[in-house]
Amino acid sequence: MKLEAIAQSPLQTLWRRIWLFLAIMGPGFITANVDNDAGGITTYTLAGAHYGNLFLWAMVPIAIALTVAQEMVTRMGVATGKGLADLIRENYGVKITFYVMVALVATNLGNVIAEFAGIAASLEILGVPKALSVSAAGLFVWWLVTQGDYQRVEKVFLAACTFYVTYILSGYLARPHWPTVLRDFANPRLPLDFAALAMLVGIAGSTIAPWMQFYQQSAIVDKGVQARDYRFARIDVLIGCAMSTLVATFIIVACSATLHVSNIRVTDASQAALALEPLAGKWCSLLFCLGLLNASLFAASILPLSTAYSVCEGMGWQTGIDRRFDEAPQFYGLYSLLIAGGALAVCWPGFPLIKVMYWSQIINGLLLPVILTLCMSLSGREDIMGSFVNPAWFKWLGWTCTAAISLLSLAMAASLLV
Amino acid sequence: MDAQKSPDFHFYADFEKKEVLDNSGRLVGTIHDIALSLEPFPRATHLILRKGLIKRRYAVVPWEKIERILLTIHLQFSREEIPFMDGAPSFEFTLVRDILDQQVVDTNGQKVIRVNDAHLIQVERDIRIVHVDVGIRGIVRRLGWQWWVDPFVEIFLARTDYLKDNLINWRYIQPLAIHPQKGTLKLTLDQKQLATIPSPDISELMQKMDAHQRLALFKSIAPDWRPGVFSNFDLLLQKELLENMDLKEAAELLSKAPADQTTDLLEEIPKSVADSLLALMETTKARRLSALLGYTSDSAGGLMTTEMITAPHTATVADIVERLRPLKDQLETMDFVYLVEGESRLVGQVLLRRLLLASPAEAASQYAYPRPIYARAKDSLREVAFLMEKYRLASIPVVNNGKERYLQGVITIDDILERIIPFAWKRRAKMTTP
Structure with missing residues (x-):
């Protein structure tokens, strides 16, 4: 009797709940942290340095759209137990899947190149030549995932993500005029000058990227989150998305309060590091370079793997790092190709780095609306989702976000092409 | 292309491109799906047609109403007689929805695979599935790229096995719909x-x-x-x-x-x-x-199962064999019959194999071990494993913790291995990675 009473006590259930949450927490949290990768940090830094607080307001709608997209795929993962690539293949056929996968590989290759460029830039501050740093990083990532203990290293990466807190502290210590910051935050302005518009699109595009939907859903399926534990997964997504955009906001605030006020045009990493000066003083460069290195390595470990998984899942090829090379040749081939391609592109003197990144951004801009549209229509089908089908209010919100992102993305793609 | 050379076999990717015409040769619609019967080699029962690009409309044609299948599919009636409806009709089992692009089990290779294309056999008008295509060529065919990929491979990569279609006989396929x-x-x-x-x-x-x-x-x-x-x-x-x-x-x-x-x-x-x-x-x-x-899960009590064979200590060999008959499905893990006094006091154990050679009328206790070897319910995994190793036993009885030996259950070697192997691997891993 007594034992039973203890088992049912509120304290016990509270602990059980916390424990359950911790067990399920992860996918949303990791995705959010990887979201602030080399490309993200660069974009937010530029936005803050060049435009001050002009785009602060945009972080709210971006956060909402990000949450909508990530919550949707989480729900799809829980309801169907399938990855996003699986679902697209089974419901839209091989043709659409194939072209989506080609686009995903193209844009993710661009992202991987950006991560390796981030590694090169961060270690260049410390005087390490980029040929050395990038090839070492490429080998490290390849080894880590195929041979090493990635699960353990992932925790190190996550722990090192506390680096982002330095932006929050630095933004605070830089003593911006808070009333002005708050006013800017609540004051949506849409500048009609072309460069500023492109910047806005860049912020949205680097915050919401197609790989995140594929990664999030696969991670949920891998964890085997059950229907009744879905609410914990949703909290995980909400926290992740809130954190990701909060960090982005503070990067903008910190850069605005340090770089923008002293009129520094950021052209390389050592200038970007000055945003951390109020906190770290002369150590700001070291701090920034370690933070950027961690963010880039983390994303470089996840992106190629997630891409290879999605593509092989969609095309029906064997996947999994627990298989041998000859059992899953497409999987390992694609995985290795992405890493080698990303590293080579950065090391190769005379490689049209800018041009490749530019095309990858265009494909990113074109792919995102397609993915969001597919997700919205898949998660709106009762025969697939069962009781997890989009409620009416979510449909409105979801399609509005999809339309807004599509407009932005298409505008960016068009502006880059012009 | 294949359809022309050998009119009796089709790949669905080619088949679905066929135009569906009515009895006066006018276009009715395009093929949306094919309803199948649930039998060993599913037979096409209905053709599901589709028309319209933005607002799709669907129609169902029973397979018997197909006049002939050549390069085009000819129906027996005119297109005005076919009612088109708004929603896709629901059949129990259809080709595109339940097989194409879906995962199926290959019971022969014992793998879960994704279907890239379906291989159909046509006898007169009847069509059945005979194979599923799981190869790259199936994907290429579905993408409509065969006209340039095939010649390319033939010229430059002739030695790959791409050109041999990777087909799996339907006999081994279980769809997961x-x-x-x-x-x-x-x-x-x-x-x-x-x-x-x-x-x-x-x-x-x-x-x-x-x-x-x-x-x-x-x-x-x-x-x-x-x-x-x-x-x-x-x-x-x-x-x-x-x-x-x-x-x-x-x-x-x-x-x-x-x-x-x-x-x-x-x-x-x-x-x-x-x-x-x-x-x-x-x-x-x-x-x-x-x-x-x-019992706690790492004690003998937690490890044991309660399924065992017991007999009164006075039982004859024939009595015991009689007791075994109804248990024929559970005998795999049982080596011993336990002799008990009263309700469950353990007094002896007899190896079942021994009874093979015994004559039926003899007392079973004659063949018992000199004294029973047992574990106590509170004993640890380590102690149980030690006992089993010492006496070379594949199973060991568990008795209660008190002074008397009341039989509670049996631990078999597979239960021990199940717990010990993870330990052993962990230790090995530690030893090999310094």
């Missing part, structure tokens, strides 16, 4: 064929499926086979299946599964659920399980 009402798989395979896959392999196959497919596959296995298959799954999979079954089904399944496994499982699920499961189970089984649940 789930019947919406019954919750089982839409079975096209013989039940027996499913049962030919060893249960550990079924469990491995299930890892590649989603949770719904796993449950449906499990439900599709004949009820008599289920406990056997279930007991081979790992704890995580057992838990998942159990949580998705209704309580009565679960209780029935558990009452037939080995007691020691069931205990482990009951410890994993919330107590309230475990209690209601126990309440639904047959009473004697439930009482034994509740007793087992009282």
